[in-house]
Structure formats: structure tokens, C-alpha cells
Amino acid sequence: MESGLTLTNDMRLVLGLVGFSMAMFLFDRIRADLVALVVLVVLGVTGLVAPEEIFSGFSGNAVISIMATMVLGAGLDRTGALNRLAGWLLRRGHGKEKRLLAMTSLVAGLNSAFMQNPSVMSLYLPVAARLSARSGLSMSRLLLPLAAAIVMGAALTMVGNSPLILLNDLLVSANNNLPSGAATLEQLPMFAPAPVGVTLLAAALLYFHFYGNRKLAELESEGGEENVTPARTESYFARTYGIEGDVFELVVSPESPLVGMAVAEAESLHNAPLLLALKSGNDTRLAPPADMRIWVGSVLGVMGPRQQVADFAQNQFLRMSSRLRNLGDLFNPARAGISEAVLPPTSRFIGKSARELRLRKQLGISLLAINRDKQVIREDVRSVPLRAGDMLVFHSIWQDLAQAAESRDFAVVTDYPKGEQRPHKFKIAMAIFAFTILIALTAKLPVSLTLMTGVAGMLLTGVLKMDEAYAAISWKTVFLTAGLIPLGWAMDSSGAAAWVAGNTLDRLPEGTPPWLLQIVVAVLTTAFSLVISHVGATIVMVPIAINLALAVGGDPTAFALVTALSASNNFMTASNPVISMITGPANYASRDLWRVGAPLSAIYTLIVVVVVNLMFWGGR
Numbered sequence: 001m002e003s004g005l006t007l008t009n010d011m012r013l014v015l016g017l018v019g020f021s022m023a024m025f026l027f028d029r030i031r032a033d034l035v036a037l038v039v040l041v042v043l044g045v046t047g048l049v050a051p052e053e054i055f056s057g058f059s060g061n062a063v064i065s066i067m068a069t070m071v072l073g074a075g076l077d078r079t080g081a082l083n084r085l086a087g088w089l090l091r092r093g094h095g096k097e098k099r100l101l102a103m104t105s106l107v108a109g110l111n112s113a114f115m116q117n118p119s120v121m122s123l124y125l126p127v128a129a130r131l132s133a134r135s136g137l138s139m140s141r142l143l144l145p146l147a148a149a150i151v152m153g154a155a156l157t158m159v160g161n162s163p164l165i166l167l168n169d170l171l172v173s174a175n176n177n178l179p180s181g182a183a184t185l186e187q188l189p190m191f192a193p194a195p196v197g198v199t200l201l202a203a204a205l206l207y208f209h210f211y212g213n214r215k216l217a218e219l220e221s222e223g224g225e226e227n228v229t230p231a232r233t234e235s236y237f238a239r240t241y242g243i244e245g246d247v248f249e250l251v252v253s254p255e256s257p258l259v260g261m262a263v264a265e266a267e268s269l270h271n272a273p274l275l276l277a278l279k280s281g282n283d284t285r286l287a288p289p290a291d292m293r294i295w296v297g298s299v300l301g302v303m304g305p306r307q308q309v310a311d312f313a314q315n316q317f318l319r320m321s322s323r324l325r326n327l328g329d330l331f332n333p334a335r336a337g338i339s340e341a342v343l344p345p346t347s348r349f350i351g352k353s354a355r356e357l358r359l360r361k362q363l364g365i366s367l368l369a370i371n372r373d374k375q376v377i378r379e380d381v382r383s384v385p386l387r388a389g390d391m392l393v394f395h396s397i398w399q400d401l402a403q404a405a406e407s408r409d410f411a412v413v414t415d416y417p418k419g420e421q422r423p424h425k426f427k428i429a430m431a432i433f434a435f436t437i438l439i440a441l442t443a444k445l446p447v448s449l450t451l452m453t454g455v456a457g458m459l460l461t462g463v464l465k466m467d468e469a470y471a472a473i474s475w476k477t478v479f480l481t482a483g484l485i486p487l488g489w490a491m492d493s494s495g496a497a498a499w500v501a502g503n504t505l506d507r508l509p510e511g512t513p514p515w516l517l518q519i520v521v522a523v524l525t526t527a528f529s530l531v532i533s534h535v536g537a538t539i540v541m542v543p544i545a546i547n548l549a550l551a552v553g554g555d556p557t558a559f560a561l562v563t564a565l566s567a568s569n570n571f572m573t574a575s576n577p578v579i580s581m582i583t584g585p586a587n588y589a590s591r592d593l594w595r596v597g598a599p600l601s602a603i604y605t606l607i608v609v610v611v612v613n614l615m616f617w618g619g620r
Contacts, residue, residue, distance in 0.1 A: 008049060010494040011364045017042060017487060018496075018540055025532045025575075032345075033476045034534065046360060048490045057485035058478075062169045065159055066116060066481060067473050067567040068451035073115040074472035075458040076433065077123055079426040085127065092399045100137065101204055101213065104128070105145045109153025109201045114162045114216055114437070117568075118344055118474070118577040120150050122411040125161050125342070125585065129415045143582040144571075144593075145208040148600060151568055151578055152204045156197030158190055159447055162481060163376040163538040163567040168447070170488050170542045171560060177492045185557055190447055196565060196611045203603055211597055219592045243338065243368055243393065245304040247276070247331050250318040252298045258316055264290035266300075269316070273309050274365060276395050277301030277327050286330045286397050289361035290382075301327040325574045331602025338368070339414035342584045345388040345577050347409040356380040360512040364400035369585055389574050391584030413585045425463045432457040481535050486620040488539035497543035504544075514554035515613055520564045521545045522605045525566040530575050534567040541567070558616040562608055571597030 017039050024035040044054035055401050057063060089104050104127075112120045128146060132139050152158030157170065168187040176182050208216075252258055258266050278288035279299040285292065286301075294300070300318070302309055313320040324331055343349055349357060354367040370377040370384060371391035377384055386392075394401065395612065396417050405412050436454030440447065448456070458464045462470075491497045508517075521541065528537035541563045551557035572594045574580035 007285065007499055008495065011496040011499055012496045013046060014048060014487070014490045014496040015500075018491070021209065021484070021487070021536060022528075022532045025536065033479040033483065036480045039487055040448070040483040043486050043490055048494060049486045053489075055482075057482035060169050060482070060485060061446055062162075062166045062485065063482045064448040064480055065165045065451055066162060067478060068448065068455050069114065069116050069159055070119055070472050070474060071381060071455045071464065071469045072433065072436070072451065073119040073123065073177050074468060075429050077461045078322075078464060078468070079429045080423045081426060081429070081595065084426070089127075093199075098209060098213070101142065101145055102209060104142070105149035105208070106201070107502075109149035109204070110156070112150040112153040112198065113156035114433075115160075116477075117150055117154050117161050118346070118477075118581065121147060121578045121581045122344070122408070124150070125411050125413045125581070127413045129413050129585075140220055140222060140586040140588065140592075141213065143586040144216060144588070144596060145204070146214060147578045147582050148204045148208070148212075148571055148597075149201060149579070151571070151576070152200035152604070153197060154568065155193050155200050155565055156191070157194070158192060160190055160197070161568050162477070162535050163564040164193065166481065166485070166488075166535065166538050167560060167564040170539070171557065173489050174543060174546050174556070174560075176490055179550065185546075185560075188557070188561070189208075190450075193561065193565065196561075196608060199607050199611050200604060203607055204600070207600055207603060209274040212600065215596050216592075219595065243274070244304075245273070245309070246306065246322065247303050247324065247327075248273075248303055248306075248309050249321045249324055249327060250300040250309070250313050250316075251321070252294055252296055252300070253317045253319060254296050256296075256317040256534065258294045258298075259296055259317070261294050261429075262290060263288050263292050263294065266294060269312075271308060271312055271337055273302040273304030273312055274366075274368060274395075275302055277330050278552060279326050284330065285364075286325070286336055287360040287364050287366040287395065287400075289358070290355070291361075295550055299326045301331065320362065329391050335399075337416065339394050339396070339401060339412055339416055340585065341392050341394060341405070341410040341412045341414075342581050343386055343388055343390045343410050344408070345391065345574070345580050346474045347386075347388065348407075348410050349386045349477075350388055351385055353385050363396075363404040365394045365396040365404055367392060368395055371587070374587060374589065389580045389583045407469065408453060408472070408474055413580060425461065428461050429458060429463045432461065432463070437577070463537040480533075482534055484539045488543055491540060492546075498547045500544050501547035501551055504548065512552070514552050514559075514608060515547070517548055517552060518559060518609050518613070519605065521548065521559060522562050522609060525563050526569045526601065526605065528571050529567045530573050533575060534570070537567040538564050555616045559610050563613050565608045565612075566605065567609075569601050571600050571604075 021035055021039060024030050025032060040054065041224060043049045046050055085107065091099065091104055108120060108124050124146060128139065128142050132142055154164070158164050169189060171185045263275060266272065277286045278292060278294065278301065280293070280295055292367040310320060330336060359365045359367055367381055369397065370381055372387065392410060401416065432454055435457070436450060439445065439453060440450045443450070455469065459466060459469060473538060525537050525541045529540060532540070542560050545559040545563040546556040549556040571579060574583060582588065
């Protein structure tokens with residue numbers, strides 16, 4: 001490769017698309033999956049990627065593998081495997097904080113080797129809530145170690161996270177542009193990065209055992225926060241959100257000004273309590289729609305301090321009763337209650353308000369409050385546009401909540417009774433999962449085909465229904481990944497990656513050793529991942545890393561592996577989907593994440609470079 005490679009128009013266009021993507025991801029003006037779609041279309045229209053290949057990313061091994069891991073995770077969740085796991089961890093923890101924390105983190109890290117990181121975090125949030133509620137260990141002390149273990153454990157296999165899944169496809173595509181005489185790059189087997197993953201996971205456990213856990217405790221005391229847990233208790237919601245009081249029934253008299261009003265109008269009245277249920281004639285609703293009308297004889301189910309409810313009843317000519325004669329079944333704690341949920345970055349709710357989403361009418365859920373950056377929003381809460389990482393407080397029937405949570409638009413943190421569980425399928429699901437891993441270890445089949453074999457098994461045996469499998473897939477992630485894959489091809493085929501690599505070498509001292517270049521690549525990839533997501537950082541940086549390796553006589557596969565692993569090295573910001581999911585439940589401030597996460601990120605880089613070089617010792 002020549003360092004003085006001429007910058008062509010094609011290179012300029014590709015680098016311009018990279019810059020456009022970074023700007024859009026950074027300023028969040030356009031949804032990430034829409035940005036990927038725009039990039040895809042531009043690459044096709046300009047001919048940078050052949051029209052017959054432009055949509056190949058959607059059928060590529062990477063995207064199929066991502067979809068399969070999501071479905072397999074949903075199958076395990078349906079059988080109640082994680083509820084059993086929470087009970088087992090509590091028994092084995094024997095009430096010892098450090099032991100419970102280490103065991104939970106270890107098991108979560110091992111789980112993340114075979115499932116997408118956000119999916120693992122979604123499944124472990126209620127597990128963490130249950131452990132927190134029963135052990136007294138605060139969520140802020142539990143969730144960051146858990147998230148770190150999940151991110152690091154993903155390096156155990158080639159399917160643990162999106163960057164590693166993408167890597168094999170990028171290695172294959174790089175073969176089309178290798179210089180004459182260069183060895184063909186081979187795909188990495190399922191457990192190729194296992195030595196790195198084992199070391200990273202062990203480092204995470206040791207880091208929090210000796211330093212991180214103590215640091216989190218210090219930050220917790222500095223913030224003056226009580227060691228509260230998100231159990232379904234009145235005291236927790238009263239202390240955290242100001243949601244307190246008992247549930248009362250209010251019967252609407254003929255003289256009441258509420259007659260003929262819509263629910264939304266009644267809620268907006270001065271000093272109105274929380275309106276959680278409405279019985280009108282034969283129609284009884286928990287989380288009644290905003291446009292549902294109140295008539296003479298209607299029964300309102302409200303929550304609030306007794307005096308506030310009594311004053312409201314007197315002013316609006318309502319008969320108040322603390323005995324739930326009409327709505328008792330609806331407010332049975334085994335059937336309904338208050339819960340917390342966090343919005344992941346892939347949620348369709350982002351940018352919309354509860355009013356626009358029509359949560360009550362469409363999903364049967366009432367939004368009571370929003371916890372955003374340690375600020376609790378309760379005034380006109382249904383008009384507030386939602387953001388990634390928001391902690392939402394819901395009131396709903398548990399079955400409605402479980403159905404709504406299947407969309408993956410929010411991850412429920414509170415442990416609650418879920419419907420549609422299939423515990424009788426537990427042994428079948430585990431056998432299918434074990435068989436899938438066995439095939440991956442012994443057969444020379446593509447990883448995507450291996451994982452889809454497991455998916456087919458779960459569907460055929462009834463562990464999952466077909467519609468549930470569709471619902472388990474995050475289509476935003478699919479479009480984001482498939483839309484950006486051709487950008488990586490164009491980086492390579494246009495020569496843009498070679499040009500960037502050549503100019504990078506020109507600015508470094510002559511004779512820079514390959515391992516030092518790997519550190520530069522790792523740090524640059526980590527920095528990119530803070531801005532353009534781990535998927536975007538992988539697609540942009542892997543072709544550059546391969547060209548750098550070829551220029552200095554290093555092993556291209558080693559450089560590419562360092563890059564893909566470094567793309568997930570983000571424990572400090574919400575651009576990492578896993579971190580964004582824990583900031584709300586644990587109430588972390590940005591400075592907390594940086595103070596605990598930055599040293600861990602430095603350790604991560606050091607381990608990746610050292611272990612990868614030991615793995616490829618004696619190579620190129």
C-alpha cells in the first residue's frame with residue numbers, strides 16, 4: 001500500500017457519508033436506523049456499491065445471527081429460566097453482598113456469550129430488581145458491575161455482540177481488495193475470541209471486587225441516597241416519586257360537574273388524585289382511555305392521600321369509599337400494580353409523548369411519572385416527549401404490561417407476575433440451546449445457520465410461537481446493521497480505508513511496532529463508538545485496521561479482532577445500549593459512570609491488545 005494514495009471522488013463521497021453518519025448519530029437529529037437507510041440508498045444510487053449487492057446486508061450472516069440470538073433469548077425467557085436463576089443466586093449467595101454480586105455478574109457474563117447484550121440486560125433487569133429487593137443491595141451497586149460483566153462476557157464467542165457478529169462478514173469482504181500475494185482472510189470460529197472474553201470477564205469481577213464496588217459505595221454516600229430498591233412497595237414509590245396514598249372509589253352523583261367529562265379533562269382538574277380506573281355501566285377499565293366519558297353512577301378508582309381525595313370528592317360532588325366494592329378485583333396486587341420500566345435506545349417511544357402513543361387506549365397502561373437525570377416529572381406527564389434511558393412509572397394489569405413489554409419498546413425493571421410463561425418447556429428449551437452450542441462446537445456450519453437451527457427447534461416444540469419470535473426481534477437494530485454494512489464494503493472497495501491508513505502511518509514515527517498501532521486503533525475505535533455506536537465504529541474502523549496491518553506487516557485478522565472488541569469498550573456513556581438501560585434504574589449521573597467506567601475501559605484496551613497478540617503469536 002502506498003502512503004501517498006491519491007484521494008479520488010469516490011473516496012471523498014464515502015468519507016463524506018462517514019462524516020454525515022457521525023454527525024447524525026452525535027446530534028440525534030435523525031433516527032439511527034433512518035440514517036443507515038439514507039446511507040444505503042446513497043451508496044446504491046451513486047454506484048459505490050453495485051445495485052445487485054446493495055441489499056445483501058439484510059440476508060448476510062451477521063444480520064441473521066443477530067435476529068437468531070434475539071429469538072433464542074426470548075425462548076429462554078418464556079420458560080422462566082431467569083426466575084429460577086434469581087432464586088438459585090439468592091440461595092448460593094447466602095446473604096453475602098460481595099458473593100452475590102460476583103455470582104450474578106459471572107452468570108450474566110456467561111449468558112451474554114450467546115445472546116445480544118441489550119437482550120441480556122433486559123432479561124436481567126427484573127432479576128436484579130428481585131435480588132435487590134430481597135438482599136438490600138442497592139441497584140446502583142448492582143447494575144454497573146452487571147452491565148460490565150455482560151459487555152465483557154460477550155467477547156467469549158463470535159455471537160455475543162453485534163461488532164463480533166459483523167466481523168466475519170467484514171473479513172470476507174476484505175478479501176476482494178487484498179493486494180496481490182496477500183493471504184486470504186479466514187472467518188473466525190465460534191469460540192475464537194474466548195481467551196479474550198475469559199480474561200475480560202475475570203478482570204471485570206476483580207475490578208469491582210477490589211475497587212469498583214467500593215467506589216460505587218462512595219458515590220452513593222456522596223449523593224446522600226438511601227439504599228432503596230425497586231420493589232413494589234408503597235414506601236419506595238412514595239419516597240422516589242411522591243406517589244403515595246391509598247386507593248379509593250368515588251361514585252359520580254347527578255350533581256357532579258364531572259358528568260359528561262372525558263377522563264383527560266377530569267385528570268387536569270386542580271388537586272385531582274391519580275385516576276387509575278373507571279367503571280361506567282358494564283365497561284370497567286384499568287388505565288381508562290383519555291377520551292372515555294364519565295357519567296352519572298360511574299365509579300372512579302383513584303389513588304392519593306386520604307385528605308386530598310376527600311377534598312376532591314367534596315368539591316366535585318362525589319361519594320367517597322375506602323372499601324373497593326366495585327373495583328377490588330382490578331386492584332388486587334396479584335393482578336395489577338405499579339411498575340418501573342426503562343426505555344432502551346431502540347424504542348419506538350423515543351421522541352413521542354404518552355398522549356401521542358395513546359398508552360392507555362392501545363396498551364392499557366397509565367404513565368404516572370418519569371425519572372429523567374435524577375429529576376422526577378409528574379406535572380402534565382402525558383405531554384412530555386420521551387427519551388432513551390427514561391425511567392417510566394406505570395400502573396397497569398400485569399398481563400397487559402407483559403404483552404406491551406413483548407414489543408421491546410421498554411424493559412420492565414420491577415419484578416412482577418408475568419403471563420404466558422411456559423415453565424413446562426424449560427427442559428426442552430435448555431436441551432435445544434445445549435444442542436445448538438454443541439453443533440457450533442463440532443460442525444463446520446456457518447454460525448447463522450447453527451443459531452437458526454436452535455430457533456427452528458424452539459418454534460417446532462412450542463417453546464415460542466411464531467408471532468412471539470417476530471416480536472422478539474429489534475427491527476431497528478436489524479435495519480441499522482444491514483444499512484451500514486455496505487458502508488464498510490465501500491470504505492474498502494473505494495480505497496478510502498487504504499487512504500486513511502496510509503495517511504495515519506505518515507503521521508506516526510517510522511518503525512512504529514504493530515502492537516502500538518493496535519493500541520491506537522483500539523483507542524480510536526472506542527472514541528468512535530462513543531459517537532456513532534458500536535456497529536458504526538466497527539464498520540468504519542475494521543477496513544482501516546486491516547489496511548494498517550498490511551502496511552506494517554502485522555496480522556490483519558488480529559488487527560480486525562482488536563477493532564471489533566474495542567467497539568464495545570464503552571462503560572461511560574449512554575451510546576452503549578447496555579449502559580443507557582441502567583442509568584435510569586440505578587440513578588447514575590454521568591460523572592459516576594466516568595469515574596468508575598473510565599479506568600475499566602483502560603483495563604479493557606490493555607487486555608484486548610495483550611491477549612490478541614498472544615493468540616496470534618507466530619503469525620504474520
